Amino acid sequence: MANLILILGDQLTTDISALEGADPKRDRIVMAEVHEEASYTNHHKKKLVLLFSAMRHFGQQLEQDGWRVHYQHYHPDNEHQSLEAVVSTLLEDLSPDTIITTECGEWRLHNQINQWQERLGVPVDTRTDTRFIASKREFADWAEDRKQLRMEFFYREMRRKTGLLMTPDDKPEGGSWNFDADNRRKWSGKPPAPAPFRIEPDTITRDVIDLVDQHFPDHFGNTDDFHFAVTHGDAQEALNYFIEFTLPCFGDYQDAMSDTEDWLFHSILSPYINCGLLDPLAVCEAAARAWYAGLAPINAVEGFIRQILGWREFVRGIYWLHMPGYAKENRLGNTRSLPWFYWTGETKMRCMHKAIDATRRNAYAHHIQRLMVTGNFALLAGVKPEEICDWYLAVYADAYDWVELPNVLGMVMHADGGYLGSKPYAASGKYIQRMSDHCANCHYKVSKSTEPDACPFNSLYWHFIDRHRADFEGNPRMGMMYRNWEKQKPEKREALLKRANYLLEHLEEL
Numbered sequence: 001m002a003n004l005i006l007i008l009g010d011q012l013t014t015d016i017s018a019l020e021g022a023d024p025k026r027d028r029i030v031m032a033e034v035h036e037e038a039s040y041t042n043h044h045k046k047k048l049v050l051l052f053s054a055m056r057h058f059g060q061q062l063e064q065d066g067w068r069v070h071y072q073h074y075h076p077d078n079e080h081q082s083l084e085a086v087v088s089t090l091l092e093d094l095s096p097d098t099i100i101t102t103e104c105g106e107w108r109l110h111n112q113i114n115q116w117q118e119r120l121g122v123p124v125d126t127r128t129d130t131r132f133i134a135s136k137r138e139f140a141d142w143a144e145d146r147k148q149l150r151m152e153f154f155y156r157e158m159r160r161k162t163g164l165l166m167t168p169d170d171k172p173e174g175g176s177w178n179f180d181a182d183n184r185r186k187w188s189g190k191p192p193a194p195a196p197f198r199i200e201p202d203t204i205t206r207d208v209i210d211l212v213d214q215h216f217p218d219h220f221g222n223t224d225d226f227h228f229a230v231t232h233g234d235a236q237e238a239l240n241y242f243i244e245f246t247l248p249c250f251g252d253y254q255d256a257m258s259d260t261e262d263w264l265f266h267s268i269l270s271p272y273i274n275c276g277l278l279d280p281l282a283v284c285e286a287a288a289r290a291w292y293a294g295l296a297p298i299n300a301v302e303g304f305i306r307q308i309l310g311w312r313e314f315v316r317g318i319y320w321l322h323m324p325g326y327a328k329e330n331r332l333g334n335t336r337s338l339p340w341f342y343w344t345g346e347t348k349m350r351c352m353h354k355a356i357d358a359t360r361r362n363a364y365a366h367h368i369q370r371l372m373v374t375g376n377f378a379l380l381a382g383v384k385p386e387e388i389c390d391w392y393l394a395v396y397a398d399a400y401d402w403v404e405l406p407n408v409l410g411m412v413m414h415a416d417g418g419y420l421g422s423k424p425y426a427a428s429g430k431y432i433q434r435m436s437d438h439c440a441n442c443h444y445k446v447s448k449s450t451e452p453d454a455c456p457f458n459s460l461y462w463h464f465i466d467r468h469r470a471d472f473e474g475n476p477r478m479g480m481m482y483r484n485w486e487k488q489k490p491e492k493r494e495a496l497l498k499r500a501n502y503l504l505e506h507l508e509e510l
Contacts (some may be wrong), residue, residue, distance in 0.1 A: 002026040003125075004096040006087065008109075009037070009051045010400060011102055012058040012276035013232070014065070017127040018102040024066045027100075030090055031059050033074035036082040040108070042394040044221040046228070046363035047271075048212045050397050053205040053230040054275055060204075061231075076215050084112060084119070091122055100125045103136075105316075106401040107323040132313060133158055133281060139317030149318065149419065152178065155310035162281065164288050164305055165298075173291070178306065179251065179299035186435055187256040187264060191249055196263045197241040198227035199234045220343060220395050221360050228271060228397065235269075235277035242267040243290050251300030255368045257351070257436035262358045266366045267304065270398035273312075280308050307367070315406035318420060329409055330385050331417035332468060338387040339507045342374070347510050349456060350442035351432050352377060363397035368435065370396075371425055375412035379426055380460040381507060385415040423477040426464050429455035450495040456503050456510055462493070463500030 005018050005027055033052055052074060059071045072078065072086055080086045087099065103126050104110050117124040128135055134142075134154075142157065143149055156177055159166055165173040187193075201209060209223045229235040246265040253265050272278040284305045291301040319326065341347040345356035355369040365374070370392070378388040389408045393399050410420030429446040433439040439446040439455070448454035449462075465472070465481055472478040485493070503510065 002096065003028075003098045003100050004087065004090055004094060005029045006083070006099060006101040007031050007058075008083075008101070008104055009033075009055050010105055010275045011129075012054050013131070013279070014062075015131070015279065016102050016276065017130045018100050020127070022100070024068070027068075028090070028094060028096070029062060029067050029069045030071075030087060031055055031069060032072035032080070032083055032086040034072065034080065034082055034086060035074070035076060035078065037109075038074060038216070041390060042218075042220050043216075044359075044363040044395050044397060045212050045216060045219050045223045046221055046226055047397040047399075048216060048219070049205065049208050049223055049226055050228045050230065050271060050363075051275060052211070053201075053208040054277060056204050056208065057231045074211060074215070083109070084116065087116070088120055091120055096122065098123045098125050100127065102127050103129050105129075105403075107319075107327070108401070111324075131276070131279060132316060133162060133309065134313050134317060136317070136320045139313075140321055143317065143321060148422070149314075150422070151310050151314040154314050154317070155306060158309045158313055162284070162309065164284055164309060165291070165302060174298040174302065179302045180306075182299035183251050183254045183303045184435070185252045185256060186437075187253045187258055187261075193258075193261045193264050194245040196227070196268065197229075197238045199229050199237075201226055205230055221363055224361070229277065232277055235272040238272065239267075239269060239278060239283060239286055242269060243286055243295070247287060247290055247296045247300055247304065249300070251297055251303045254300075254303055254366075255435055257354075257368060257373070257432070257438060259350070259354060259437045259441055262362055262364075264366070268364060271364070273308070274398045274400055274403065280312065284308055311407075312403065315410075315420070316402050318406045318410065319402045323405075326409065326416065327386070327389075327405060329416045331415055332382070332413070332471065334382040334384050334413070334415070336382045336384065336504070336507075338378070338383050338391060339381070339510075341508070341510070342388075342391055348443035349377075349510055350444075351436065351438040354438060359395050363395065365396070370407075371412055372427060372431060372435070375408065376425060376427055376431075377457070377460075379413055379424060380457065380464045381504065382464075383413075385409050385413045388413060418475075423475055424464075424472070426461060427457070428461040429457035432457065450492075450499045454499065459496045459500040460503060462496045463504070466493075466497060 005022055007018060007029060038048060059069050062069050070090060080089060099122055167173055209226060213223055229238050249265040256264060258264055269278060273280050287301050287304050290296040291298055345353050345360055347353050351373045355365050355373045359365045389405055392408045393404045406420055410416045414424035433446045444455045445453050446455040449458040465485055473482050
């Protein structure tokens with residue numbers, strides 16, 4: 001036998017580099033649902049269903065295509081509880097020349113696989129993940145000698161490289177690189193939000209749902225109403241549905257939040273892109289075609305492409321440039337534990353309750369809910385970065401360490417000292433009121449700051465500004481906040497800090 005090819009649960013495509021040049025008649029593919037990967041964090045039950053079912057469907061597809069596949073189904077009593085244990089046993093049985101795999105998306109597992117050649121005594125060929133537009137080396141070369149890395153400039157390089165939304169003379173379509181200023185409308189209920197794309201679970205998925213309910217009862221969330229796509233074909237249908245029904249309004253309302261709608265006009269494609277069921281470049285190309293065909297406006301198409309070609313590629317580059325040390329960053333010195341209501345949603349803060357409850361039910365929340373609600377609160381409250389990072393990794397179906405950690409530690413928590421983002425995304429309740437209708441239904445009053453029923457975000461915001469003066473007063477993007485703070489009367493500042501200190505001492509009661 002020639003090679004043993006390992007395919008991971010986020011590499012579910014025949015275009016994965018590990019399969020390049022492989023011979024179905026000689027090589028053997030190994031896929032495994034193992035306890036170590038399923039339980040190292042409190043993965044959302046729907047995330048486990050998505051990945052186990054998608055892996056099983058993909059394994060079947062490979063066999064139908066003529067590959068020999070060794071597939072281990074999950075059981076808590078499996079003899080082999082880790083990927084290394086599964087691979088080690090196959091080495092004894094099959095004596096392959098080489099283990100071939102595509103670089104994984106997590107430092108923890110990457111570090112383990114790097115030791116296999118020495119530990120297992122077989123050469124390991126770890127190949128570049130060509131699904132990303134920028135390789136690790138390409139990003140490192142771009143970042144070299146730059147004191148600060150900004151996504152906008154990297155994004156422009158990716159636009160030029162791919163030609164996406166570029167004119168023949170190398171200018172951005174629509175006359176601008178970025179239409180973010182046109183993507184901030186509040187949603188009033190019109191136009192109506194389309195129903196989310198759904199796939200009814202087949203026999204394989206129903207079996208996985210039963211498995212997860214039985215063996216992961218204490219994990220976050222539930223498996224109720226599972227309707228994610230779990231095959232390439234169904235994920236492509238999800239993409240087609242987004243392009244036709246929701247992309248036209250995505251741009252205007254991509255930052256909006258609603259008390260009555262979980263999904264609004266978001267694509268919900270990130271779970272499929274990140275596990276391999278959809279190719280990111282192909283997704284961007286489909287969106288670009290919609291603009292050229294007049295089916296969607298430029299602010300929608302550019303904003304959507306920027307999320308994938310810009311942020312997704314950028315945070316991945318930062319992750320591999322600075323791990324494993326990046327995970328330990330805590331430049332703001334946060335020490336507070338994550339409030340328990342992040343796991344239950346039981347809080348009187350309406351925006352927090354709605355975001356966490358949607359996350360619990362759907363294993364999904366869109367970027368503004370993550371950044372400006374649950375993330376903003378953790379930033380203002382001074383939550384330990386590692387605890388809020390662990391939460392984000394656990395609760396979202398699209399969360400993998402490479403994408404979650406820089407987004408949360410860097411962008412949400414500003415724990416890297418501004419390396420990823422030029423200023424902290426801190427905001428009072430007024431931002432949430434501007435972008436949603438949550439405040440109208442909240443126990444707290446967004447118009448108040450110091451009273452017992454005042455919105456907690458308001459005083460916590462000023463407490464954050466005050467306690468981090470040394471960190472941010474010299475930041476040109478923060479100067480106005482400090483001028484506004486100084487303009488307030490001393491008794492008002494004292495009342496705000498008193499209210500915030502009370503809230504910080506009673507976080508679990510909010």
